[in-house]
Amino acid sequence: MNIKALGLNIKAERNRKDMSQAELAEMVDLSTNSITSIEKGRQIPNAINLYRIAKILGVDINELFKGIE
Numbered sequence: 001m002n003i004k005a006l007g008l009n010i011k012a013e014r015n016r017k018d019m020s021q022a023e024l025a026e027m028v029d030l031s032t033n034s035i036t037s038i039e040k041g042r043q044i045p046n047a048i049n050l051y052r053i054a055k056i057l058g059v060d061i062n063e064l065f066k067g068i069e
Helices: 003-016 021-028 032-039 047-057 061-065
Strands: none
Touching: 003 032, 003 047, 003 061, 021 032, 021 047, 047 061
């Protein structure tokens, strides 16, 4: 799985919402460093956090997997 694409999709959606990494991190109950690592493809969010991220960003979770093979 291309986790870098997942991270880039999360970052793109976060930017569309004009939300900082710190704001997203607080809402998901993660550290800002974790959000940075996820967006850079260095860390894979667990299923619960991925669900929370999608819900907070207002997108279907499948949207976050666009372009992932």
